[in-house]
Amino acid sequence: MSWAVVPGADESAPNPGGAGPILDLADVRKVYATGAAQVEALRGVSLTVDPGEYVAVMGPSGSGKSTLMHILGCLDIPSEGSYRLAGEDVGAMTEAQLADVRNRRIGFVFQQFNLLPSLSAWRNVELPLCYAGVPRQERRARAIQALERVGLADRVDHRPGELSGGQQQRVAVARALVTDPALLLADEPTGNLDSHSTADVLGLFAELHVQGRTIVLITHEHDVAARAGRVVHILDGQVAEDEPAAAVSR
Ligand SMILES: Nc1ncnc2c1ncn2[C@@H]1O[C@H](COP(=O)(O)OP(=O)(O)OP(=O)(O)O)[C@@H](O)[C@H]1O
Numbered sequence: 001m002s003w004a005v006v007p008g009a010d011e012s013a014p015n016p017g018g019a020g021p022i023l024d025l026a027d028v029r030k031v032y033a034t035g036a037a038q039v040e041a042l043r044g045v046s047l048t049v050d051p052g053e054y055v056a057v058m059g060p061s062g063s064g065k066s067t068l069m070h071i072l073g074c075l076d077i078p079s080e081g082s083y084r085l086a087g088e089d090v091g092a093m094t095e096a097q098l099a100d101v102r103n104r105r106i107g108f109v110f111q112q113f114n115l116l117p118s119l120s121a122w123r124n125v126e127l128p129l130c131y132a133g134v135p136r137q138e139r140r141a142r143a144i145q146a147l148e149r150v151g152l153a154d155r156v157d158h159r160p161g162e163l164s165g166g167q168q169q170r171v172a173v174a175r176a177l178v179t180d181p182a183l184l185l186a187d188e189p190t191g192n193l194d195s196h197s198t199a200d201v202l203g204l205f206a207e208l209h210v211q212g213r214t215i216v217l218i219t220h221e222h223d224v225a226a227r228a229g230r231v232v233h234i235l236d237g238q239v240a241e242d243e244p245a246a247a248v249s250r
């Protein structure tokens with residue numbers, strides 16, 4: 001159940017029918033070694049997130065937020081500690097299993113959009129479906145549907161350089177949605193957007209949350225965090241506070 005947007009809808013998922021958190025970090029540490037220097041980016045983070053939660057992560061620059069998101073998204077692995085995703089021990093997964101989880105179960109949105117500049121909007125959006133082996137016709141149809149959903153039906157053939165920042169971020173959101181992932185991870189998705197585009201993107205996230213998706217969103221902005229149900233504050237690689245969003249928006 002933990003993976004499914006609709007409970008019980010995906011019996012092929014890890015932990016089908018099982019209850020419990022979708023994300024479960026226990027005493028996670030992450031050390032980066034660059035030359036002789038070592039940076040301890042995460043210093044014992046324990047965190048659980050239940051299916052369907054909308055969690056904002058806040059904290060100063062360099063506190064470890066992106067590192068945390070990379071681990072949550074299986075883009076990187078903890079140096080120590082354990083991470084269970086929908087009940088499965090990520091540390092025990094093979095590379096192929098990890099790639100499958102990233103492609104099919106998780107949607108990523110980054111501050112810098114991370115679009116391929118030479119590809120049109122719909123070609124960018126279809127990429128996760130290519131990796132997932134979806135047939136060509138279906139890929140195009142689903143990519144265009146996802147772009148319609150973010151209000152870009154009239155921009156499907158534009159390349160990123162021919163779109164505004166807000167439109168590029170909406171393409172990135174469409175790309176994150178096209179696989180219909182149960183988990184959406186967003187790192188400063190509104191950091192480069194004006195207030196109008198920010199409202200658009202946050203509106204989309206709110207819709208996805210209502211539909212039952214789990215969302216973890218990193219932000220520096222209090223009014224963005226206030227849209228979530230819960231705010232986790234990271235300080236120096238540790239969870240400093242974990243509170244309902246209402247308590248933050250005072
Ligand atoms: N690939 C890396 N190699 C070495 N050190 C890194 C690497 N990535 C991050 N760090 C270091 O780990 C610490 C945490 O970085 P992280 O990117 O997680 O911070 P952040 O909270 O996302 O900051 P920001 O708000 O500026 O994006 C920082 O001190 C950073 O310099």
Ligand SMILES: [Mg+2]
Pocket residue numbers: 065066067187
């Ligand atoms: Mg960051």
